Amino acid sequence: MPSKAQITGRLGEDAAAKYLKKNNFLILDKNYRVKNAEIDIIAKDKGTIAFIEVKTRKTLRKGLPAESVNYPKQKKIISAALYYIRENNINNTRLRFDVIEVFEKNGSHEFNLIKNAFQAS
Numbered sequence: 137m138p139s140k141a142q143i144t145g146r147l148g149e150d151a152a153a154k155y156l157k158k159n160n161f162l163i164l165d166k167n168y169r170v171k172n173a174e175i176d177i178i179a180k181d182k183g184t185i186a187f188i189e190v191k192t193r194k195t196l197r198k199g200l201p202a203e204s205v206n207y208p209k210q211k212k213i214i215s216a217a218l219y220y221i222r223e224n225n226i227n228n229t230r231l232r233f234d235v236i237e238v239f240e241k242n243g244s245h246e247f248n249l250i251k252n253a254f255q256a257s
Contacts (some may be wrong), residue, residue: 148192
């Protein structure tokens with residue numbers, strides 16, 4: 137049985153995907169998993185493939201959602217993105233790493249999309 141945090145996270149990811157679609161992103165994949173890494177949403181924004189980490193919060197007790205996407209988490213996302221690129225034979229395409237903060241209150245959501253939130257080095 138999923139925890140409350142897992143349920144909140146899934147609802148946030150679903151809401152984020154709807155938000156992205158409304159903003160002309162094409163969703164390519166959701167919950168892409170490899171080894172010990174996951175990318176919440178992979179989407180195309182115009183000519184760029186965006187690897188998007190979704191972080192949902194009901195309160196700011198633990199800080200802003202994006203603050204939890206620390207360096208070790210970024211490394212995992214980058215590693216999974218590299219695997220996705222190889223697996224799908226993606227060449228000559230712009231790539232970026234985004235974070236979308238989802239603020240949930242009483243079943244409604246507000247969003248803060250941070251494009252180029254971090255870089256692969």
